[in-house]
Amino acid sequence: MPLYHNDDQAMLKDSVAPFVAEQAPVSHLRKLRDSSDATGFSRDLWAQFTEMGLPGMLVPEEHGGLGMGHLEAGIVLEEIGRNLTPSPFLSTSVGAVAALAKAGGTQAGRWLPAIAGGEAIVALAIDEGAKHRPDRIATTATRSGNGFRLNGKKSFVLHGHVADMSIVAAKTDGGITLFAVPKDAKGMTADPRRLVDSSLASHVTLDGVEVDADAVIGEVDAGGDILDALLAATRTGAAAEMVGVGQGAMDMTVTYLKERKQFGKLIGEFQGLQHRAAHLYGEMEVARATVMKAQQLLDEGSEGARLMVSVAKAKAGRAANLAVREGVQMHGGIGMTDEYDIGLYMKRDRALAEYMGDVHYHIDQVARMNGY
């Protein structure tokens, strides 16, 4: 398959891009932020997403979704990134769906149709500390009655305080098990924190949370593969969103170079800035190709996907970071102001960079996967 969007995908982009730009431009984020919105996203916007079928893009058709792939989800995520749209799309419609679809069974039947119908927001409770270390999960699930009892602390749980269900990764006797923990579960508390990009992420405490045996997503002790599917999808999605963030920042900056005059010239005439902008263009193009390759390999169910997902998260992380840093710098003094949007791009990039493994984590993974 060639590494560019086919006609259907191009059509999807043509409908999603103007929709997000009109309904949820950066001013939408500002409005939520300035009103200290407690949800973290707009439910009205989510209803509009639902009308377009977007929450269920990756949900298999037999569960009421569109049965599309990561390439398609990436198109939506890029626009979300470009417009800095606060949205539960990544955790709910990408990460959670990947895990549930991979696992099948009761929980898939329960939640996938609800996600596709826009009725359920799902949070991913994986991380437990400041850094992403999915191989060191300390939260435990011990057998209790005909179910399990969960104990532990989770952090960086986006939408954790409003989620209808949280996917909790816990250690069981023989491995990792994923649990679908409903919102009202006794003993689970979510303490939302406002992050630098104005999003809300919770510290979640699991204090003897009792769940039934059928809360298990997939099989007991066999959550490793499902967690891998969740992580691969979410990392690739975050990378796609970062491509959008980087592209948005770059476009804004290149436009500014063609407007701002100093020394009697447009600053875009100075070669010192031209070369940096051109270098950034190359990095962004490479990041975009890399993310598409990861999406394609995931959609094909290919062996090579694991490596490419880490490459994509790292490369998109580097490129978007360069875009926002150059963006602020090339805007001069106004780049430092809250009134100007470029700083918001820098903030969102920082949060996405950290989510599900930062550049350093994924470069280390690349080394390990290559035997060193």
Next chain:
Amino acid sequence: MSNLDAFRAEVRAWLEANCPPEMREPVRDEDDICWGGRKFEFKNAAQKQWLERCVEKGYTVPDWPTAYGGAGLTPEQTKVFKQEMARIKARPPLQSFGIWMLGPALLKFGTEEQKVHYLGQIARGEIRWCQGYSEPGAGSDLVSLQTFGEEVTDPVGGDHWVVNGSKIWTSYADKADWIFCLVRTDKTNKYQGITFMLFDMESEGVSTKPILLISGNSPFCETFFDDVKVPKDQFVGEVNRGWDVAKYLLGHEREMISGGGAGGDMISVGALFAKSLGLNANGELDDPILRAEMAAFDTDVFAYRAMGERFMDMWKTGRAHPASSNMMKYVGTELNKRRHELVMAGGGADALEWDSDESKGGARARSWLRTKANSIEGGTSEVMLNVIAKRILDLPGA
């Protein structure tokens, strides 16, 4: 899709049956490359046989039309063909400036007669071409070139130009049979006063003088033209409009130097040194900062490989920005230079040896030095950035 699968099966079977085992060994040095041409001596029987078999199928230039010596493959088939070649690590049967540079220019600008004649010779590996662009006073600023062709009407010997001047950095000028050469034919018009000429390097008045490089090798020359007679019909495109051809050709040259398609050959540099540098108890390369740099580099290589695939898919189907080969060249060559810095670091003192047998005649050091030219030849990195700024980002005054 199933058509493509059938094609893959066919190519796979053909390669299995026809690619000699010796031609599946990695290319170690210049000597292993088949350049073709009148003066070329095959290294062994396998190299000759591999070329002949590919020529017969049109596989030296698989995506050229069959009428001009190619196999007439579609972009999708070409991609499959390359994947299958890579799968068995088959060496390219033939490499040449004719294939990479002149061929694409002739396909676009040549007359039917020129295509049949010159492209056929290139496809069969009969004529080796060199590139006469750069001059001492015209490097990055190529359009300032001064080599001049004076028109002479000659009812007896035929109308011709008399060419005088000199070129520099002409790669393999001493080994090539013919040259494609930029010659000024109108001194009053800078851009529309250049003609893209083709002539035999054995013409009277052509001489070459090799230049020694920092790598200790001497792959290129100064080339002098002293009253060289070039028949009036040996040009491509239109008289005085050679700049259009020259620029188009540079696009292909940059695509080739970028290693766009070949990005897939670059293997993990960290994996390369896992053995010699050793691993610690955690299975990590036992030199933590070097490991980190190598891993960051490998990440960029895998990313660039995807870029190469996407670029090729778009380039071959007319979807790419026409200036995007400049971006590919910039990113690809800077990456290759970084790779060789890491190879030198990984090799340590051993990699410094210049002529010992163990170092295969200083192969690593010489390659490292050679790669420094990647971001100069075919247009420098700075010029690539200028072109991106101007043609892709549309920045003012660039």
